[in-house]
Amino acid sequence: xxxxxDLPRPERIPFFQRVLENPFLLLFIGIVMPxxxxxxxxxxxxxxxPVAP
Amino acid sequence: MAQFRVCPDSxxxxxxxxxxxxxxxxxxxxxxxxxxxxxxxxxxLTRWQGVHxxxxxxxxxxxxxxxINALIFWIIFFEMAILYFASSTLLRTRIAAPRWAWAGxxxxxxxxxxxxxxxxxxxxSVMMTSYAPMQAAPHFYLGLILFAVGALIGCxxxxxxxxxxxxxxxxxxxxxxxxxxxxxxCIIAIFTIACGAIxxxxxxxxxxxxxxxxxxxxYRVIWWGLGHSSQQIxxxxxxxxxxxxxGVLFNARPMSEKVSRSAFLLYILFLQLASAHHILVDxxxxxxxxxxxxxxxxxLAVLASMIHGLTIPGSMEVAQRAKGxxxxxxxxxxxAPWDNPVFSGFFFALxxxxxxGGITGVVMGTEQINxxxxxxxxxxxxxxxxxxxxxxxxxxxxxxxxxxxxxxxxLFLPWMAKWQPYVFSxxxxxxxxxxxxxxxxxxxxxxWDMDFTGAMLSFEYPGTAYTLMAVAGVGGVLGVLGGAxxxxxxxxxxxxxxxxDESAGLFQGFGVPLAPSSYNVSQPERLPMAPKLAxxxxxxxxxxxxxxxxxAMALLVCFVVYYFINWDYLAxxxxxx
Numbered sequence: 001x002x003x004x005x006d007l008p009r010p011e012r013i014p015f016f017q018r019v020l021e022n023p024f025l026l027l028f029i030g031i032v033m034p035x036x037x038x039x040x041x042x043x044x045x046x047x048x049x050p051v052a053p
Numbered sequence: 054m055a056q057f058r059v060c061p062d063s064x065x066x067x068x069x070x071x072x073x074x075x076x077x078x079x080x081x082x083x084x085x086x087x088x089x090x091x092x093x094x095x096x097x098l099t100r101w102q103g104v105h106x107x108x109x110x111x112x113x114x115x116x117x118x119x120x121i122n123a124l125i126f127w128i129i130f131f132e133m134a135i136l137y138f139a140s141s142t143l144l145r146t147r148i149a150a151p152r153w154a155w156a157g158x159x160x161x162x163x164x165x166x167x168x169x170x171x172x173x174x175x176x177x178s179v180m181m182t183s184y185a186p187m188q189a190a191p192h193f194y195l196g197l198i199l200f201a202v203g204a205l206i207g208c209x210x211x212x213x214x215x216x217x218x219x220x221x222x223x224x225x226x227x228x229x230x231x232x233x234x235x236x237x238x239c240i241i242a243i244f245t246i247a248c249g250a251i252x253x254x255x256x257x258x259x260x261x262x263x264x265x266x267x268x269x270x271x272y273r274v275i276w277w278g279l280g281h282s283s284q285q286i287x288x289x290x291x292x293x294x295x296x297x298x299x300g301v302l303f304n305a306r307p308m309s310e311k312v313s314r315s316a317f318l319l320y321i322l323f324l325q326l327a328s329a330h331h332i333l334v335d336x337x338x339x340x341x342x343x344x345x346x347x348x349x350x351x352x353l354a355v356l357a358s359m360i361h362g363l364t365i366p367g368s369m370e371v372a373q374r375a376k377g378x379x380x381x382x383x384x385x386x387x388x389a390p391w392d393n394p395v396f397s398g399f400f401f402a403l404x405x406x407x408x409x410g411g412i413t414g415v416v417m418g419t420e421q422i423n424x425x426x427x428x429x430x431x432x433x434x435x436x437x438x439x440x441x442x443x444x445x446x447x448x449x450x451x452x453x454x455x456x457x458x459x460x461x462x463x464l465f466l467p468w469m470a471k472w473q474p475y476v477f478s479x480x481x482x483x484x485x486x487x488x489x490x491x492x493x494x495x496x497x498x499x500x501w502d503m504d505f506t507g508a509m510l511s512f513e514y515p516g517t518a519y520t521l522m523a524v525a526g527v528g529g530v531l532g533v534l535g536g537a538x539x540x541x542x543x544x545x546x547x548x549x550x551x552x553x554d555e556s557a558g559l560f561q562g563f564g565v566p567l568a569p570s571s572y573n574v575s576q577p578e579r580l581p582m583a584p585k586l587a588x589x590x591x592x593x594x595x596x597x598x599x600x601x602x603x604x605a606m607a608l609l610v611c612f613v614v615y616y617f618i619n620w621d622y623l624a625x626x627x628x629x630x
Contacts, residue, residue, distance in 0.1 A: 020314050021227055023215055023236055026321055030240035031247070034278065034325035037350065039248065041342055042274040042332070049270070049337040 056147065057574040058567065062553075063301070063458045066577040069566050070151035071141035071214075075134040075459060077158055077564035079452070082130030083543055085165065086445075089123035090536040092116075093529070097484070100430075101526025102503050102519055109501045113178040116499065118169065120181030124440060125200070125283060126165045131448045132238060132290045133158070133207045138459075139235035139293065140214035145577040146223040149213030157206030164200030167192050180499060182280060185256060185267035194257035201246045201253070208239045208246075226582035230313055231300070234293025237317045242286045244325055248278030270337055281328035284436065285354075287444040289320050291402065292361045294447050298399045299365060301454065302390065305372035306583065308364045308597070316364075319357035326350035330418040334427050340420070347418045355415060362407045363605050366400075367598035374598075382600045398450025398474035405478060406443030409485055410435060412612045422619040425626065428499075430522070431492025434485045441532070442481050446474060449539050456546045460562055461554035465545030469538050477535025483528025491521040493622065 019025060056069045095115040098106040107115060141148045148154065170192065171177040177189035215236070218224060228236070252275040258264045296313070299305040307313045329346030332338055373385030390396045413435040417423050426432065453470055456462055464470050496503060496518050503519065505511040547562030556568030566572070596602065 017227070020233070020318065023212060026236065026318075027212070027240050027243065030237075030321040030325075031244050033322050034244055034282070034328075035247075038326050038328060038346055039251075039275060039278055042329070042338065043271065045338045045342050046268065046270045046274055 056572055057145075057577055058571045059574055059577070060458050060461075065142050065458060066145045066574065067459070068141045068147045069572050070154075071137045071148035072459065073564045073566055074148065074151065074154050074158065075137045075142075075455075076562065078130045078134040078137070079455070079459075080547075080563050081158075081162060081165070082127050082134070082448075083452075083540060085122045085126035085130060086536065087540055088169065089119050089127055090533055090540070092119035092122065093536075094533045095119070097526050097529030097533070099501065100503075101523055101529075103523055104526065105502070110175070110178065112501045113180065113499075114172060114175055117178050117180045118172045121168060121172070121197075123445075124181060124436075125197075128287055128440070128444060128448075129200070129204050129242075129283070130161065130165075132242070132286060133161075133204065135290050135294065135451075136207060136211040136235055136239060137214075138455075139232045140211050140218070143229050143232050143580075144214070144218035144224050145580050146214060146218035146221060149210050149217050151210075153206055154210040157203040157210065160199045160203030160206070162203075164196045164198070164203060166196070167199065168196030171196060182276065183256070184276075185259070185269050185272040188260055191257060191260040194253050194260055197249065198253050198257060201249045204242065205246045208242050211235070211239050222579065223577070224580035224582075229580075230307055230310055231293045231297045233314055234289055234296060234317055237320050238286045238289035238293065240321055241282055241289055241325060245279055245282035245286060248275055248282065252276050252279065270335060273335060274332060274338070277328040277331040278325070281331060282325045284440055284444075285320070285324045285327070287440055288324065288358070289317065291406075291444045291447040292317075292358075292365075294451050295361070295365045295399060295403060296368075298395060298450060298454065299369045299372070302393070302396055303369050303372040305368040308367050308371060312360060313364055316357040316360040319353050319360075322353070323350040324354040324357070327354055327418060330423065333420050333423045343420055347420065351418045352415075355411070355418075358407070358411060359605075362403070362411070362608070363601060365403065366604065367601040370598040370601050382603055385600060392471055394453045394470045394474050395450045397471075398446050398453065398478075401474055401478040402443050402446040402450065405438055405446075405482060405485075407608060408611060409482070409489075410438035410443050411608075412615055413438065413489065415612070416616065416619050419616075419619075422616075422623050425619060425622050426492050428497065429492035430488045430496045430498045430525075432498050434488035434492060437481060437488075438485050442478060442485070446478060446481075449477070450474065452539070452543055456543065456550065457553055460547060460550075461552065461557035461567065462546045462550035462562065463553060465542055465548075465550045470542045473535055473538040473542060476538060477532055480528050480531025480533070480535050484525045484532055485528070487521045487525035487528060491518050491525065494518045494521070496522060 057066045058069070059066050092115045095107055096112070096119050098104045099112045137148060137154070140146070171190045172193065174190065177193040179187045179189045179193070183189055183193070215228065215232075227233075252272060255264055256267055256272070259267050296307065326346040327350070329343055330351065333343055333347065369389075370385045373388065378385040378388045389400070413431070417426065417432065417435060453464065456464055492498075494515060494517065496514060503514055503522065548559065554567055554571060556571060561567055
């Protein structure tokens, strides 16, 4: 058995925890979600209101 | 060179630059609260029809100043202090780019002064929402833009400080939950400020004549991305402070870090979408947009608040029971330090935010029953429960914690500090409950005269509505008194409070560092990772906190009953068969 096998393996960090520990990924998600569903969708709704003749 | 000091009472490490920034922002926030409180007295004494203090033009001017100072300036200045505390102090690291942070603070001060001058001059009585086509003076918008840019700089300084702490390995494991909550507030703040820039920059250009027209519907949609999301920064910030307070007072650990962090993630994903409930009666916007953003997305954010509402008192209960307060369902709560304004302020804020602010918020966010109370005095009642009590009272409680720790002064008039949360929350609760009743009877918000004196189109409210508004007026005056008590204690502490550090002089209360000898730590010890909780390990801690579970069930019953009462109201005003 090699010496490397004797060393304790670093604990694998779960995917969800890695997401929560990346502030810039969270920032990206936190900006994109409301921008798409609130701002862009809302602006499209207003922009497509027909102009009164 | 040493740049940290350690607080001998709390063990918190303070970076010299970050400490000054926290103090300066907190003091600027308190000044804004003073202005907001004085103007708020004018508002409530005018809405109390028996007093009807101010003439119409002054009322709208005062209402504008009250709204902006209370909902924007006070809150965001204080939140900047929290961001610096949650990053630098809790992660035991130096603050990133302190000169940029000071530049941001200077912009916020200039913006606040400029905006207040515009309102005082009397030609910008457009209220906080400043709906187009109402037009304010250019420096009204410019002040808000400068303030927002300054706050944005503060947000990036916070993010930079997280990066420094990670690179310097100043902590083990994940960032603490309180810092994670502050990160949530920071993310929401960046979206909020972006919405503000998208709508306020063209509105400013419109006010100086470079743009000919601002679409009123477009303005409302984007402005509420700023207006409501700015209040969601508060929610994330004050929930983080609740976790901090139970940690400091009770040495309480969250019942489940994973669940609490997941709840903050729900805030990041969905909380800003709740802005849509302001647009629920706007024509031209589809029901799909309204229903998705409110009745679907918003409920996921409400779920997050309910998780925090369960886990925060639950964690406190578990900690108290571990100390032996196990008799009956509520000994842990009865034996809590009710004389300590840090605790009483926090707990009243939690209860009033959840029971009144939360339940009324869901009613307002439901498209069908929103119509009963839309644009009535019910709306200010709701956001006074969430912001004026939930956030403001939490920040007041945090101030009592920080005066000895950060400012190194003992509390001035401790008996007044002890009673302040009781007076403030009693007054505000009285005002809120009676305004909710008046709103259900249809009393308009933002309206100078319930009598419609001289109006071409008149309306006669029932006599009960006048009584409700009068009692609300009494509550509002009591609330202002509670706010004044807070300012007397805090300002008095900075000026006359017993010095806990010899160098904590007058100027040190306003941002000047303590004597160089106080900063005798070059680099604090690394923040160790907290040991895992046994309950979280086994995932079977059910009924560890039965008292909290009973409170949660009481909330659920109140919510269900009130929700269906509102559907009954709707059926009575909109008969369908």
